[in-house]
Amino acid sequence: MGESETICPFPASLRKLDVFEEPSMKSMALLSNLTSLTTLRLSGCSNLTVDGFNPLIAANLIQLLVHGCNTLAADMLSEVASQRVKLLPAGYISRLEVLFTDDICGLLVAPICNLLAPALHTLEFMEDERMESLTEEQEKALQLLTSLQKLSFLYCVALQSLPQGLHRLSSLKELCVFDCQKIRSMPKEGLPVSLRKLLMNPRSTEIDEQIEKIKRTNPDLSVEE
Template sequence: MDVKGLMTLEPLSNLSSLVTLKLLNCGEGLTCRGLQPLLSTGGQLKELRLSFSPKFFSGWEDVEGGGEQQTHFVSSTLHELMTDDAAGFLSAPICSFLSSSLTKLKLCGDWSEGIERFSKEQEDALQLLSSLQELEFWQFHNLQQLPAGLHNLTSLKELAIHSATLSSLPNDVLPESLQKLVIIYGCNEELKRHCRGLEGTIPELIIH
């Protein structure tokens, strides 16, 4: 769905049977206001994919603050999320709300030029996603370090890295639950060499 010009998701908030929502070319003006009814009690949204939405999650606080409606937002139905608003998404209120449902997360760095590492608050928020099984970092071209504390994601089975400038992975970054590590096109040779040294410690290692 091309939603260029749309400022909130309120026009879609009554689509209670919606299971998959893909929003393309969102633009900087679109925020998540109107999203929660789709993935809370009464909603059925399982998969959400967003592109070119650098400020999408900036509207979360406005929704959460909202009076009687807040009591209906008890738990989330969302299983899969792709977003290029990594900075906005990685906040304690959002990750706490999705902690019991989200199993697959793809963070895209299209709007994250210059980011070399995540803040302590963002790292702590990511660790709240206790049900997360698959995590992917896509096109963070300046990222020097993965978020600390990934080893605390005890349900994580697959980690994928695409087009990142990382040269290595910290020794304690990988959780014991990890079954698959994927280093995809665009990563530097130092990272590839480092990950080849992990062969035998992870059941499945894929390096392109």
């Protein structure tokens, strides 16, 4: 793309941007003037890297979807976390409420989860084909998300277990686990008492039995397939 990479093709007042399957897009510098964005969706931009990313893009961001862009979501949020004192407005607090990504490993690190803790209420992991289980550090990072109300794992085909610390997510109201066929049991410590809705499909006999036990201690829990 050469020199055109430094040209910003979108108006600075833009509030929502969807970029879908655009392999020619290689630098986040193309979006560097978009500091009014509230919604950013980047999907299938396999050559796009964090190069040229302006952390101010995140200043007003409420919804972020990054899918099929390698480690871009984690790279962007790491940059925001590390540069917030230097480059973002004084007293900046992340306003991000909704995040969709296919990179469980990249996202569940303490600096990113600390950054997202104030406002993030919906976190969806979809089509992460690498993650098998969470490490202790990733478990601790997940527990930093104290505003989280909805957590989803969709088509995470390698995932063999749900986070063992789920019961500590005291704001969680909804858990969705869809087509993660290697998950054969629920976390040993169960689910948070705050949970009101569980959507899980498919479910093993063992999982069904464990859910029945959980429902006895949490009668308000609605279970769907």
